[in-house]
Amino acid sequence: MKAYPRDTDTVAEGRPDRGDDHALVRASLAGDARAFERLYRAHVGRVHGAILRLVGMDRARAEELTQEAFIQAWRKLSSFRFDAAFSTWLYRLGVNTALMELRGRRDEVNADNAALELAAGGEVPFCAGERDDLERAVSKLPPRARAVLVLHDVEGWKHEEIAAELGMAVGSSKAQLHRARALLRTTLEAA
Template identity: 40%
Template sequence: MSACTLLLAVPVQIGDNGLRADYEAFLESILDVERDKREGRPWGTADKARLEELVRRGREGDLAAQESIYEMFKRPVFGLLYRYAQNQAAAEDLLQDVFLKVFGHIRKVRDAATFPGWVFRIAVNTAYSHLRQKRTQAGRLVPLDELAGKIEDRTSAPVEKDIQGPLEEAIRSLAPRLRSVFLLHDVQGFKHEEIARTLGCAVGTSKSQLFKARIRVREFLRAKGAV
């Protein structure tokens, strides 16, 4: 049995040959990440069980499991997005969009064997959407709007009353550095380069902390029944 078969108990049906090649490369990249961690040892049944456990815990809102999933998939997803976007900054932004969608809908995943294919489809659809927006010069959505689904315009429309209180609570509950990055980027509109200079950190650190902050805010709002 091949490593890819162990990774996916249920083969994903992809008709387009180019897309199938992308998918196979995506799977191999996931396996490469795991091989690096195990100093070259091949993917086995125990690793398949670990992925199943991470997906199960991720469905339950376990942030540690979600971060492990992120670490397992971020390099393959980024590589896929970069192939479409042909721009590192755009691919990094899309990477966060993809994982916000993944963890926002992970409860829909019933079979962990389909999880890599599901993530792949989200990444491809996100990349296609980016390319369509780029062609039509459409404006980029405000990230907080994607997160809460309640904010229409950062400069003119207030947060709806039924979410304003829980959202403020969620932001206050964040660790200080996560809260700072979240407020600077998603509320005040600063770019990551500006945040990095302000807080004295790397641009990549700012992006990583924003991702974690968004996940925690979303989980807080969900627990409060606000989203």
């Protein structure tokens, strides 16, 4: 299994700035595979980290989806507009790859919003704890609840963005977040 650098490792190694990224994208579009490799090395840690959290710490699946995201990036590189940061475009493409995986899953029973709200017990504060314990607890969450939790509490998305991306109502996104937090709390308190 390939080891991906953490975001902090990539930054410490000197992640290219926006201008460098744009130059590398232009070179890649001209057929320079080494330029795309440099983009890959500079951004794989952040993309892989987001995907890993979204797929519940399933490292094998995260590796597959990370590779798929970079294959899509190569194929769609000509659609990149130079008015934004390449890292933002690439990160969003990676997150969308993982979310497509979630959308394809139909194994989770859908509960109505009231039942989810009741199960969550209303507002439940986000639990902090040992990083490994927390990651294990998050990985055990149902896929949609995990996706909402990661996108909202970790990645900083708004419920409106999550709802649009996952094809659910804003209220469902909020209910899934409450559900995920309650399940996390229960799991971490039992540990």
